[in-house]
Amino acid sequence: MKSHLIAGLCALALTLPVKAAEQYEIDTGGMHAFVQFKISHLGYSWLYGRFNDFEGEFTFDPENPANSAVQATIQTASVDTNHERRDKHLRSDDFLDVENHPEATFVSTDFVPLGDDRYRLEGEFTLRGVTREVEIDVTQIGAGEDPWGGFRRGFQGRTELPLEAFGIDYDLGPAAEEVEIILSIEGVRQDEAE
Template identity: 45%
Template sequence: MKKSLIALSLLATASFAAHGADYIIDTEGAHASINFKVEHLGYSFIKGRFNTFNGNFSYDPKNIADSSVKVNVETMSLDSNHAERDKHLRSDDFLDTKKYGTATFTSTKVEPKENGEMLIYGDLTLHGKTKPLIIDAQFIGEGKDPWGGYRAGFTGTARIEFADYDIKVMGSSSYADIELHVEGIRQ
């Protein structure tokens, strides 16, 4: 019986190690952000962010391909620092946040590159449509924090084509560039 418990314990430990450490994205401490940039009428760019989101990820620096990520974004939290524009962007002219209140990203594969870079393949559900999306990500660092926890941080970029999600295009604004800053607390 004792050997069985030891074997089961070793199997559980090996299984956990194969999947890396699990992290919760630190949105409470404002150590993560989802930002966007959209061309405005061909003259300039509008920048903004989503203020409310949550998620988690698994990361093992020795086996990056086993990493994963899942993020949920409240689309109503869109903030471009202009109340009237935000009201219009949230309307059924664009994001229709009353009907589609949540956007989600779930990774399907992580492809390691060199120097901490990786491609995160996944499915983005936005405006009622689910399409593949690739995030070009970069590992920033990991280590102990001043509060007794352990953290890992990443940055990433992606481009969302509005037509892929049946979101109306205004002028030449056919896409949004997404910039991500993610810091997670190990669980």
């Protein structure tokens, strides 16, 4: 009798729908996503900038966040620090070398829940043809329906990248050997929400 009950429960479990991870497209069309950076200027102030052209997608599994994944592509020539001459220099081979490396990419390898809507996103970041493992501290900001009948989910992330690790050895002084990346990502759900 007990074995029949167990077999019946297993059969029932196999017939129940399995929730797949939710699929999202990063909302760059509506400009509800930002890839920004800041770096020290001579140790006296912060220089801020952003990339205006990027795209990506992510999956998120609310039941098991470790099943989540992210991938994104940045057009490096879209760098913008609100100063044309500086941006031209940043596009040169001293820095981003956009002629030879027009794209920077990120592909996640792990998404580790830390509690309280905080996560550690691990992945491979490629810049100037150099790929390095990076870790991004992530916080989920919120999720829910939007006014247009869709469903959105948003995250914020931060990480620091050593310039030298990506072949950038231009001398900006000892206070500017790392750049901080600041991400604000809002995704629009693409699969059918239940």
